[in-house]
Amino acid sequence: MPEVVVALDLASGSDAIRLLDRLPEARWVKVGSILMTREGPDLIRVLTDRGLRVFLDLKWHDIPNTVAEAVSAARALGVSMATVHALGGAHMMEAAAEAAGGQLGVVGVTILTSHDGVSYGRAVSRPEVDLAREAERLSREAMRAGLAGVVCSPHEVALVRAVVGPEGWIVVPGIRGRTEARGDQVRVATAGEAVAAGATHLVVGRPILQAADPSAAFHGLVEEAQCIGS
Numbered sequence: 666m667p668e669v670v671v672a673l674d675l676a677s678g679s680d681a682i683r684l685l686d687r688l689p690e691a692r693w694v695k696v697g698s699i700l701m702t703r704e705g706p707d708l709i710r711v712l713t714d715r716g717l718r719v720f721l722d723l724k725w726h727d728i729p730n731t732v733a734e735a736v737s738a739a740r741a742l743g744v745s746m747a748t749v750h751a752l753g754g755a756h757m758m759e760a761a762a763e764a765a766g767g768q769l770g771v772v773g774v775t776i777l778t779s780h781d782g783v784s785y786g787r788a789v790s791r792p793e794v795d796l797a798r799e800a801e802r803l804s805r806e807a808m809r810a811g812l813a814g815v816v817c818s819p820h821e822v823a824l825v826r827a828v829v830g831p832e833g834w835i836v837v838p839g840i841r842g843r844t845e846a847r848g849d850q851v852r853v854a855t856a857g858e859a860v861a862a863g864a865t866h867l868v869v870g871r872p873i874l875q876a877a878d879p880s881a882a883f884h885g886l887v888e889e890a891q892c893i894g895s
């Protein structure tokens with residue numbers, strides 16, 4: 666069954682706890698750079714003590730030894746999933762997978778959902794890049810290195826599913842309703858479309874955090890995901 670992961674992109678741990686008090690059915694939460702920098706590992710312990718699965722999204726991209734030590738620290742904290750950038754290369758991803766030891770799922774970020782082909786091409790000094798092929802290529806590298814899966818935009822899920830196999834995790838941000846504001850996200854789709862294409866985890870921030878009724882928004886997404894995913 667696909668999971669809806671609530672991205673806790675909020676200003677403080679107490680804001681996050683207040684939100685979670687309104688979402689008792691939430692099973693997965695994502696802690697990213699904002700909250701981790703503000704609150705540190707204590708917040709992770711509070712979340713795991715509430716029975717939540719924590720996705721620590723710090724998108725590590727460093728030398729293999731440093732990334733492996735960071736993965737070990739996440740593992741000791743009880744984190745269930747963590748991210749590395751697939752562009753960090755095979756050795757870095759292999760070190761991360763080894764440090765995870767099957768205790769947490771390390772997933773490789775392929776291409777940020779805020780990129781289009783031109784902006785990504787500029788970052789890697791190439792003309793406009795075919796992002797679907799690039800996500801496919803990076804997913805192949807991530808799976809060869811032994812990662813549990815990848816992060817990609819809704820637009821690449823179907824192609825990536827063929828690479829990661831039936832068991833691989835495909836974690837998908839950039840989830841938006843048809844009429845919803847995209848914000849800085851470029852490659853977006855609905856929850857139903859992402860699940861139909863093969864997503865296992867939908868990462869959703871602003872559509873829940875900024876909703877007039879976050880609980881209704883969360884439940885709407887869960888229903889949409891489960892209805893297509895079952």
Ligand code: C5P
Nearest residue numbers: 672697776777778838839868869870871
């Ligand atoms: O608010 P929104 O639903 O756009 O939030 C998406 C979340 O997913 C953010 O926390 C963002 O950091 C994260 N993310 C992303 N693109 C990636 C990887 C993670 O948007 N490639």
